[in-house]
Amino acid sequence: xxxxxxxxxxxxxxxxxxxxxxxxxxxxxxxxxxxxxxxxxxxxxxxxxxxxxxxxxxxxxxxxxxxxxxxxxxxxxxxxxxxxxxxxxxxxxxxxxxxxxxxxxxxxxxxxxxxxxxxxxxxxxxxxxxxxxxxxxxxxxxxxxxxxxxxxxxxxxxxxxxxxxxxxxxxxxxxxxxxxxxxxxxxxxxxxxxxxxxxxxxxxxxxxxxxxxxxxxxxxxxxxxxxxxxxxxxxxxxxxxxxxxxxxxxxxxxxxxxxxxxxxxxxxxxxxxxxxxxxxxxxxxxxxxxxxxxxxxxxxxxxxxxxxxxxxxxxxxxxxxxxxxxxxxxxxxxxxxxxxxxxxxxxxxxxxxxxxxxxxxxxx
Amino acid sequence: xxxxxxxxxxxxxxxxxxxxxxxxxxxxxxxxxxxxxxxxxxxxxxxxxxxxxxxxxxxxxxxxxxxxxxxxxxxxxxxxxxxxxxxxxxxxxxxxxxxxxxxxxxxxxxxxxxxxxxxxxxxxxxxxxxxxxxxxxxxxxxxxxxxxxxxxxxxxxxxxxxxxxxxxxxxxxxxxxxxxxxxxxxxxxxxxxxxxxxxxxxxxxxxxxxxxxxxxxxxxxxxxxxxxxxxxxxxxxxxxxxxxxxxxxxxxxxxxxxxxxxxxxxxxxxxxxxxxxxxxxxxxxxxxxxxxxxxxxxxxxxxxxxxxxxxxxxxxxxxxxxxxxxxxxxxxxxxxxxxxxxxxx
Numbered sequence: 174x175x176x177x178x179x180x181x182x183x184x185x186x187x188x189x190x191x192x193x194x195x196x197x198x199x200x201x202x203x204x205x206x207x208x209x210x211x212x213x214x215x216x217x218x219x220x221x222x223x224x225x226x227x228x229x230x231x232x233x234x235x236x237x238x239x240x241x242x243x244x245x246x247x248x249x250x251x252x253x254x255x256x257x258x259x260x261x262x263x264x265x266x267x268x269x270x271x272x273x274x275x276x277x278x279x280x281x282x283x284x285x286x287x288x289x290x291x292x293x294x295x296x297x298x299x300x301x302x303x304x305x306x307x308x309x310x311x312x313x314x315x316x317x318x319x320x321x322x323x324x325x326x327x328x329x330x331x332x333x334x335x336x337x338x339x340x341x342x343x344x345x346x347x348x349x350x351x352x353x354x355x356x357x358x359x360x361x362x363x364x365x366x367x368x369x370x371x372x373x374x375x376x377x378x379x380x381x382x383x384x385x386x387x388x389x390x391x392x393x394x395x396x397x398x399x400x401x402x403x404x405x406x407x408x409x410x411x412x413x414x415x416x417x418x419x420x421x422x423x424x425x426x427x428x429x430x431x432x433x434x435x436x437x438x439x440x441x442x443x444x445x446x447x448x449x450x451x452x453x454x455x456x457x458x459x460x461x462x463x464x465x466x467x468x469x470x471x472x473x474x475x476x477x478x479x480x481x482x483x484x485x486x487x488x489x490x491x492x493x494x495x496x497x498x499x500x501x502x503x504x505x506x507x508x509x510x511x512x513x514x515x516x517x518x519x520x521x522x523x524x525x526x527x528x529x530x531x532x533x534x535x536x537x
Numbered sequence: 538x539x540x541x542x543x544x545x546x547x548x549x550x551x552x553x554x555x556x557x558x559x560x561x562x563x564x565x566x567x568x569x570x571x572x573x574x575x576x577x578x579x580x581x582x583x584x585x586x587x588x589x590x591x592x593x594x595x596x597x598x599x600x601x602x603x604x605x606x607x608x609x610x611x612x613x614x615x616x617x618x619x620x621x622x623x624x625x626x627x628x629x630x631x632x633x634x635x636x637x638x639x640x641x642x643x644x645x646x647x648x649x650x651x652x653x654x655x656x657x658x659x660x661x662x663x664x665x666x667x668x669x670x671x672x673x674x675x676x677x678x679x680x681x682x683x684x685x686x687x688x689x690x691x692x693x694x695x696x697x698x699x700x701x702x703x704x705x706x707x708x709x710x711x712x713x714x715x716x717x718x719x720x721x722x723x724x725x726x727x728x729x730x731x732x733x734x735x736x737x738x739x740x741x742x743x744x745x746x747x748x749x750x751x752x753x754x755x756x757x758x759x760x761x762x763x764x765x766x767x768x769x770x771x772x773x774x775x776x777x778x779x780x781x782x783x784x785x786x787x788x789x790x791x792x793x794x795x796x797x798x799x800x801x802x803x804x805x806x807x808x809x810x811x812x813x814x815x816x817x818x819x820x821x822x823x824x825x826x827x828x829x830x831x832x833x834x835x836x837x838x839x840x841x842x843x844x845x846x847x848x849x850x851x852x853x854x855x856x857x858x859x860x861x862x863x864x865x866x867x868x869x870x871x872x873x874x875x876x877x878x879x880x881x882x
Contacts (some may be wrong), residue, residue, distance in 0.1 A: 186865065216868060217862040530871050
């Protein structure tokens with residue numbers, strides 16, 4: 174497959190692995206921030222192919238996993254309301270709220286629909302003027318432009334029965350929070366390629382300079398990930414701390430200015446709660462007052478009591494790289510993809526779920 | 538498929554509750570051409586059940602079909618229902634002979650659509666060489682079904698040379714797949730509401746009985762196990778077999794046959810083709826000594842032209858399926874916790 178098979182070439186992968194082996198002289202811990210990269214690492218069996226000296230730490234970069242429990246409860250509440258069509262990206266459906274998941278709400282009769290594009294939700298709203306259509310707008314900077322565009326689109330077309338329940342999280346503040354944690358010991362980062370496609374690399378330069386860590390903007394194919402790891406290790410071995418762009422075929426230094434413009438039109442930065450981690454300053458997007466009528470949280474004024482997370486879950490430590498999934502006493506026992514106790518087990522991109530499915534730690 | 542059976546003239550356009558009541562409307566519907574369409578000596582008796590002559594060891598299987606949309610690229614729910622049960626019987630090493638056919642119809646289904654489904658069933662039966670010998674039609678209120686559900690059950694004598702059992706699987710057995718994976722599931726996805734995308738992907742729904750019986754005729758007991766990876770895809774059936782037979786299975790990603798368009802669609806939608814449904818595909822566990830010959834023979838058949846050896850049975854890691862990725866890394870293949878859901882990014 175063009176632009177795919179080239180980045181899955183076994184011979185080139187072998188060469189990268191040999192080069193990593195030759196370059197690494199001492200143990201290094203590298204965090205891949207994005208869940209898509211975690212998925213690629215485990216799906217391709219890369220973790221076991223790396224030299225022992227290289228430890229991959231799986232970061233908080235699964236937007237589905239870090240969506241606050243309370244917001245999921247709100248989505249489920251709205252979906253269960255009569256006359257509401259709740260649209261969502263697919264993998265949000267299985268994420269357990271405090272009582273149930275959207276999939277269970279659907280089974281009980283809620284009109285929950287899986288979409289790939291929020292613009293499709295606007296169309297559903299136009300086709301169903303007697304219904305309220307809510308799009309569960311979850312994601313990192315990557316999905317923000319499309320979600321923002323749906324709001325602008327609905328605004329222009331005068332669609333009154335469309336709104337979004339937004340939970341947008343931002344990568345650079347999360348990296349900062351991980352480094353600031355005294356317990357975490359991360360030597361270098363693979364930054365999320367698709368986020369940088371939108372936002373560019375500029376936010377990473379001050380981080381890299383302040384904390385003296387190498388940050389390599391990296392893609393998602395096996396060769397991307399291997400090259401990204403090699404680039405981080407080369408910097409570490411030479412005591413460098415720079416921002417480099419492995420994913421140059423997609424990511425430009427300035428990102429996508431048009432996409433940024435539409436994000437800024439609809440959203441403003443605010444403090445955001447991350448499930449399993451807590452509140453991180455300036456780490457999310459809220460809908461600007463100008464578009465308040467499209468903000469489902471304001472439009473419906475849903476008040477749901479904050480439900481407590483399961484105290485046995487150590488997801489915060491997992492997502493900051495302090496502990497590995499199999500170091501958790503509940504992993505694979507009480508906590509499984511069919512019965513997740515916390516954030517990283519809920520989506521296939523979450524570190525615990527990825528380990529559970531692919532690494533053979535436990536029987537399915 | 539070209540539909541060559543003209544629809545009978547009827548004084549109703551949609552199926553209503555009355556068509557399932559057993560009364561005048563039911564008879565009107567059935568007499569309008571349904572019986573003629575499937576006409577054979579056993580069915581024509583029009584008794585409460587079918588009188589069958591069975592001889593020797595017989596396979597019996599049943600399956601229900603609920604697919605949305607009911608018409609999809611490469612087929613419809615009718616031929617799916619015939620092929621599904623025909624293939625289940627073939628996986629037992631049987632020659633499918635008789636089918637029952639039951640419909641649960643949601644009122645409001647256009648008669649034209651029902652007729653198109655019936656005609657597809659007729660052609661699918663002819664291709665597979667099976668007869669519809671008994672059936673039933675029920676109609677449920679609007680909102681209590683999804684247009685139409687179909688159930689088929691089937692019977693067929695086991696081929697005398699067949700010895701299909703998971704107990705026969707041995708270390709060293711080769712695992713052969715009969716064609717490209719994930720086509721059916723992705724064909725359905727391409728027309729599912731809200732997810733539509735332009736593609737030429739067609740469902741692979743087809744009857745496999747003639748292909749399979751030819752292999753059994755020639756290779757008999759060297760074919761240890763046959764299974765069709767429908768729901769849950771290739772990954773799920775391999776894991777089920779590994780677990781229930783307590784064997785280890787190694788598979789190689791590079792050897793998995795997949796159409797380029799299907800592979801691209803899976804990438805785009807964030808789905809793993811290993812878990813996507815197939816409807817015209819089988820997996821055979823074959824003795825090491827015969828594997829190459831079986832593969833060669835299978836590849837001469839139109840329905841097996843893309844067949845490949847994808848892995849083998851190993852003594853190590855009992856109950857586990859391990860896949861070597863395209864770049865040589867290893868991962869464990871497990872079952873899905875539920876329906877495969879598209880990933881966010």
